[in-house]
Amino acid sequence: MTVPPAPASARFGNARTWWEIGLVLAVTVGQSALYSVLTLVRRMLVETPLGDQQAQLNTARDDLALWDALYRLLDVFFDLALVGLVIYLLWEPGRNALRRIGLDFSRVGTDVGRGILLAAAIGIPGLALYAVGRALGVTVAVVASPLDAAWWTVPLLVLSALRAGLTEEVIFIAYLFDRLRRVGWSTWTIILSTAALRGAYHAYQGFGAIIGNMAMGVVFGWCYHRWGRVMPLVIAHTLLDVVAFVGYPLAASLWPALF
Secondary structure, eight states, rough: OOOOOOOHHHHHHHHHHHHHHHHHHHHHHHHHHHHHHHHHHHHHHSSSSSGGEEESSSOSSSSHHHHHHHHHHHHHHHHHHHHHHHHHHBBBBBOOHHHHOOSSSSSSHHHHHHHHHHHHHHHHHHHHHHHHHHHHHHHHHEEESSSSSSSTTTHHHHHHHHHHHHHHHHIIIIIHHHHHHHHOOOOOHHHHHHHHHHHHHHHHGGGHHHHHHHHHHHHHHHHHHHOSSSHHHHHHHHHHHIIIIIIIHHHHHHHTTTO
């Protein structure tokens, strides 16, 4: 049986959706993923082995602590503004976008419980994968920011962790799942493609980070498909980054011989 061509309105709708997806990615996570991949390529072209290189998290923006804090706050604000833009694009007449993607407080207990379990399920194997990647020389040394710059350093790092959780989960998961479903992609095609994009987003840390974040993307995508809520993913991601940004340097300062 011959399948009739799609109506012109449907074709226009798909084209408009693809343009929107491309523009959103160009100013958010897609832009960062491209820079990250280029950083990995550049790392591989220098004489220093990948395993002997470092990636600094939350680098200082200024030598003076007060100005550094101000610049970091502005970075967080503008990144969250992009998250707000994406949520605005998801908003539809008569349908609350926050409730539709599950970024509300209607199921706090369930969301927190699922977020903690997800953080443990991802974080523990993630540490093992990082150690294996370091041993094999395919993952760079990830260096966290020191905690003693000023009293507001830890709150700023926690805020940065929340920023990362909202940015990645709202865009990688909630937004792309919604838009790619509209253009006819299957669930597993969406899960795998967004996981691959997440892996590219962290490519600057080396191949171990690519594999680990792709696995995380598959798990998070499957959970979002099952639960229909992005809040547990945001909680899990934020917890993981709080441990990476604050927990690791704190442990290293308390027990330097161990680390």
